[in-house]
Amino acid sequence: MTVNGHRLELKKRKKLLSSDRIMPIVLAIFAGISILTMIGIVIILLTESAGFFRQVPLLDFLFGTKWTPLFAGSQQAFGVLPLVAGTLMITGIASLVALPIGLFSGIYLSEYAPAKVRAVLKPLLEILAGIPTIVYGFFALTFVTPLLQKLIPELSVFNALSAGLVVGIMIIPMISSLSEDAMSAVPRSIRDAAYALGATRFEVALKVVVPAALSGIVASFVLGLSRAIGETMIVAMASGGLANLTWNPLESMQTLTAYIVMVANGDTSHGSVEYYTIYAVGMVLFVMTLVMNLLAGYIKKKFREEYR
């Protein structure tokens, strides 16, 4: 090799080295965007709702039973409980629909379905999962509510029941696919052992597979509920705009999410106390879903059955 060629070779190697030195840093900066996003969310929720809590005491906000921030003067009340109740009502109704149906279809897909049936059903459930929530909201308002009104005449046009039912339908695919994943991860050998003892398919599913996959199944439930808590458009469209502390799902109830959309969509002036309410409400929503997500992660990690 000539001297010149040698030099070129060295230059090339230097370039190689520098790309290995620079690129990790560049990539790490991009990866840092996720951290910035999370920190950004926490900071804006804290600083902007600080403007709200300067005017409304924290305890009045957390335990007040009347939520009328958009009313005039002395009629204004800032108790968040009606919104929390609305959120829990919708989530409760949704989980009555989605937890059993999601789990059962997860069991069917993992334990019973022949490969051909699975190949048809799974994509269909994926399509269901991919439908935008605005479409579900429209469906709840213009199809489910009129249908339910035929069965229950006293049902109001905006009501928690049909919103909750449709939120439930929306999270079925999520629970079904996550719990199916958990059950599919249970090794074949322990199923075969149960079959060898003469167990039926149902007994294998109920007494072997479900207990073994329980941590994953419970985690899928918690994630599904967290999704229901955060669901916005279905409730904004179908459950109405009345912050209503009630046990009656036939009435209109407003959720935390629907309130934020209503104010953001309206013409509340920036800087007013009404405007800052959306950050205080957003804070409650963020904390609720974050706790649920951390819980799901904890359950999955802590109670996982390890098979080797």
Next chain:
Amino acid sequence: MKQTDLIRRIRIRKNRNSFFRTLFLASTFVGVVALAVLLADIFVKGIGWLDWDFLTGKSSRIPEKNGIYPALIGSLWLMMLTAPLTFIIGVATAIYLEEYAKDNWFSRFVRMNISNLAGVPSIVYGLLGLTVFVRMFYLGNSILSGALTLTLLVLPILIVAAQEAIRAVPASQRQASYALGANKWQTVVRVVLPSALPGILTGSILSLSRAIGETAPIIAIGAVAFTRAIPDSLLDSFTALPVQIFSWASMSNRDFEHVASAGIIVLLIVLLSMNALAIFLRNKAQRR
């Protein structure tokens, strides 16, 4: 135990098994039936209102004269901005986590944040976008604010998909590349990425279709519901398909139900063709 007893018990257990098989199958069909009813309902309500005038027209107070053109253009703008932004940031993050990151506080913190961000409700991203992009950066209620907000929202979906795709590349391919004298970055760009690309593309199309269907964050950053203006720069105000549908669905005049349904059909067609594209790309890459 007598033999007849045994036979009886076996029959009970078998009956129980077939009962539950039917129950589980029926449960699976609840989702499928709901999907069918939903699509049929919207199709019946909307198909008669879907014509060329609807695709090229603008919104109006008269139901029959409504069109979806500004919303369609708004959504296309959002897609064109969100797609490259998510792709670059998402793939870079995934490469970092899978190929470079050591197990230190930074990478653990990034991983933890990604899994928690995936569970943050979309409306909270809307509040983030409203405060940071619209107000702090003075971008206003613009397409750019919307696209940046949507990028942050769908980023976790793409990162997770890209991580899986990269993880699925066999170690032997990397070692072969090293053996030929390539350094790490060359290996990543010329060996790992090409073979992970189908998975990454599928993930990015899925995350993009999520972005296009999102309504709440776009409303939060102040997309206008009723506009006749066609945006022609990044800083213009805009409307998008889901926001337009929401505004039609909120009208008290019942005829707007049909207009909203026609809008939903357009939205679903956009989403469906994106998903078909994802499947096409995946199959093409697999055949290679």
